[in-house]
Amino acid sequence: MTGQKPIPVMEIFGPTIQGEGMVIGRKTMFVRTGGCDYRCRWCDSAFTWDGTGKSKPMVAEDIISKLDTLAAGRFDHVTLSGGNPALHAGIGDLIHKLHAKNIQAAVETQGTIWQDWLTHVDDVTISPKPPSSGMETDWKKLDTFMTKLSPQKTSLKVVIFNEEDYAFAKLVHMRYPHISFFLQVGNDDIHTTDDTTLLTQLRYHYEQLIEKVMLDSTLTNVRVLPQLHTWMWGNKRGV
Ligand SMILES: C[S@@+](CC[C@H](N)C(=O)[O-])C[C@H]1O[C@@H](n2cnc3c(N)ncnc32)[C@H](O)[C@@H]1O
Ligand SMILES: Nc1nc2[nH]cc(C(=O)O)c2c(=O)[nH]1
Ligand code: SF4
Ligand SMILES: [Mg+2]
Structure with missing residues (x-):
């Protein structure tokens, strides 16, 4: 159809639960697009940008019909x-x-990249990248995001792997104190298929992060979460 811009789609799956952040547990479908302007060292979805995955150009109608093929009438998110x-x-x-x-x-x-359609999104999660990712935050750009987005529909989520990341998370929260703030445990074993060992490690890191935040007077109105889908299904794709 004329005027429609195709979206490169890597995968469409669900229904499943949102495993992270502001609407954790919510029944949802997922549409995962291809391409990223970042290259995070620990990206758990690197197949979207490192050439190992293949995307398919799809317009909105194609995506909606695929969603309906998977779960028509059983999802609203x-x-x-x-x-x-x-x-x-x-x-x-x-x-x-x-x-x-x-x-x-x-x-x-x-x-990192603004689109006007972001103002129409019901739940926007902005996840600035901490030092362990190897990426650098453009704070001025992030400021413009935060002024344009409605605070009611927006959350910030920072993944934590180490002390530097934790310090970075504090900076983010202190800069935007009125935005719902989430600290998320980093998964440093993104290729293992040994779910039992992975869960033991992730629980340990979650406990460490909880203990740290509980003692911290600058992080009070915050939420500390694991990736629930990883606890349930490990590093499996499409869940
Ligand atoms: C794969 S990214 C895709 C969306 C977007 N590029 C971003 O980073 O926000 C989805 C979420 O997974 C998080 N994430 C990626 N790799 C992770 C890992 N190894 N452990 C924990 N969270 C991770 C990202 O920080 C982000 O919040
Ligand atoms: N269940 C589930 N929850 C998620 N939350 C964020 C995800 C993502 O990869 O962006 C994700 C994902 O891939 N699966
Ligand atoms: S985690 Fe980093 S590299 Fe992976 S998709 Fe998000 S921004 Fe891109
Ligand atoms: Mg993920």
């Missing part, structure tokens, strides 16, 4: 993740068409 979904202008049309069907849209992005 779709999470757009990646890669960086904010690379793709065509997502605006997808959100509009989902809303017309009374389906909510959530987005996971790192806060």
